[in-house]
Amino acid sequence: MISFFTVLGRHIKSAFLSLFRHVAMTISSSSAVTVTLILFAAFLLLAGNISKFTGNIESDFRIHVVLNQDQMQQEQFDSMHSQLLALEHVEKAEFSSKDQELELYIEEKGEAFALYRGDSPLGNAFFVTVDSGDNIETVTQQIKNLPGVSNATYGGDSVSQMVDILNTVRIGGLAFVALLTFLAVFLISNTIKISIYARNQEIAIMRNVGATNHYIKMPFMIEGMFIGIFGALLPCLLAYFGYEYLYNTMGGQIFTSAFRLLTPIPFGVEVCVVLVLFGALVGILGSSHAVNKYLKWVR
Amino acid sequence: MIRMENVSKSYKNGVHALRDVNLYIGEGEFVYIIGPTGSGKSTLIKLLDGEEIPNTGEVHVAGIDVGRLKHKKVPIYRRNIGVVFQDFRLLPSLTIFENIAFALEVIGLDKVTIRRRVREVLELVSLSEKARSFPHELSGGQQQRATIGRAIANRPKVLIADEPTGNLDPEKSMEIMGLLEKINREQRTTIVMVTHDAQLVNRYKKRTIALEEGYVVADIQKGGYIAHD
């Protein structure tokens, strides 16, 4: 008797022989994979970056807390700092002195306000970071009610609307990818089914000479796997180089640094790996499904 | 070795291919099945190799209840028997050598043994020169010899053959008969052979079972062709 690996070797050999002897079927099945995987690649690239954007924007969720003019002592700052940190959902509270506040103000409004340097009319302040955009509004309200706080504001509705939109796009993209996956499996299974249809006689003959269903399926599944991998090659190259090109032309971001793109390495490579694995899996599933159908046809 | 009891087989289209067939074939026997076209000869072969299931009755081969085998067990049962199909059933994408080797691979023999045995078998059926050819490159007679080679490759206990000389000229037919007799004699392989060839049946006399319209109409130990009227 012979070992498992010898048998596996035979299966791989016969899968390869079959791939080359059925070139037309290999090409047609592979291209079915290719088309869907290109779409899949586009959505992987998009979804990955959208996740990143949302993360970026959420990390920009900071509450600007301006203190009353009577809050001037270091002990008062320390006490305010611990009060802020004690609030739920607050992750960080950074002190910003009235002079630093003035610099920010000058940066925003212009050099005309530079004459106030040395005697800032602004109050001392804190920048409070919350754990997620969803909690920013309630936390802001709570801070406003603290004694010694003059005002508390955050980016406002525009920021949270942006997050909502990105979330919707992300979820929509995910649903689309799920649909695409289903489509890919269906397409490949069908293409392989059509191509195996021409070989249902072969499957019957294999049973005639004593090959078990399992034994018959093996090379077809390996064949399917390679078809899937072949089909993933073009989308893989396209995804990587296309993304790299896009990344470079856009200078690594869309409009602002909040929309910083993921770098081609490792993201492009990761997408590539996912595509190849996905192609292989879909190929195996598709051909297994297809062969099962024909195995049942004859005794 | 082969036992059929009250076997009837009708197809979905209502054709009664076999009716109440009772047969016993002992180990090492060589039996002809004769009868006109449509008399149920191929159906009998298909019942023996598990391709069809009887409507009633039982089919036992080498101690196995063939009619009650589970779908996935059928191929394993077939490793005990060799079948020569009327329509050859060679794998079109494999060479003649690979076709015969395949039947040995599935039963788990090692490479060296397979190579040796395939060469032996090719020699036996005079196809050594065609080892690398594909089935479609061979004549009908050559394909037939290839299927015979494949059927006997694993030295089965039972060899069932559906018109194995159907496509051969008389000379080649005699060669094949000589080969089958040798296998029957030397390996005590039980052989059931369907044939149309009256000349052959008369020349190599063996137990002969005649079918007509699905009935066994004669079972003659001393053999010889029966004229139909």
Ligand SMILES: Nc1ncnc2c1ncn2[C@@H]1O[C@H](COP(=O)(O)OP(=O)(O)O)[C@@H](O)[C@H]1O
């Ligand atoms: N798969 C099938 N479906 C329907 N009818 C069949 C099938 N196979 C054979 N038959 C019918 O059964 C009868 C016996 O056929 P068969 O066993 O092939 O006879 P033989 O081999 O003696 O010529 C014939 O009438 C044939 O038409």
Ligand SMILES: [Mg+2]
């Ligand atoms: Mg027939």
